[in-house]
Amino acid sequence: MTLFIVGGAGYIGSHMVKLAHLAGHEVITLDNLSTGHRDAVLYGAFEYCDIQDANRLNELFKKYTPDAVMHFSAYSLVGESMSDPYKYYNNNTVGTLNLLKAMIDNDCKNFIFSSTAAVFGNPEYIPIDEKHPKAPINPYGKSKLMIEQMLEDFDTAYGLKYVVFRYFNAAGHDESGKLTERHDPETHLLPLIMQTVRGEREAISIYGNDYDTKDGTCVRDYIHVNDLSRVHLQGVEYLMGGDADSKVYNLGNGEGFSVKEIIEKVKEITGKEFKVIEDDRRAGDPATLIASSQRAKKELGFAPEVDKIDDIIKTLT
């Protein structure tokens, strides 16, 4: 298959490029390098492209005639989305709408979309399955939910078929060590803790210790980036198998770890002590997010290989 990997220079996208290439697909990365890195694209062609640029998108669809598009190119920081919502609605929602238009105009009707657990907001029950009500509490989650809603209508009207994956917390690195998480500035918990372990930061802050959770700190469900990438391939194979209905899947390991637990685990695994600061809550954070991935397991054969938190952390050391 010929696959467009939009955002292939980013953290999850670059892992996807590698896996799709190794699975024998022709991969073409489209990226505007706003947060991604050219040297993270280890395989296939690279085409500079901003998804806001309709002419450039059309040119590339005509050049490669891809079978499917995998879309990873989004801003994904909850805190930033609270202070700069325009950036999120413009890139994530408007940009994706533009990409979908180019797909329809060029008769490419298979779409894999990276959505997020942030579409759910504060959970009404745990673990969160696909039927859980969607009530995002930050612009990031809203910007992604809007796309999910657009996709339903694009399927009905234009026959666009999609698989939406709602990630819980993507973590870990590829075993080669060549692909890493390189955000600037970094805001995610595990890479920040690892910077603290390496002495590149003085301390790690815990954002809030008064949540309604086991130890007062936020609970998240961490999933290894290669497990995420593998299930994307299963998703695209499903779509290309013919007569596929559009689908939505939640992806996590079904187990929650608090911020404090993650910090303790890193100390245990690395044998390093480091400074921890109890800080204020970060705006927009739900207390607990834990996935039920039963549907992906049953329907797609999702079978995580690095499913223990200790093993996920070890890929970072």
Ligand code: UDP
């Ligand atoms: N967090 C924290 N200190 C940090 C970074 C994150 O306490 O320096 C918390 C954050 O408030 C959230 C959890 O760790 O509850 C995971 O945050 P991250 O940004 O990694 O992912 P998110 O859940 O926002 O997608």
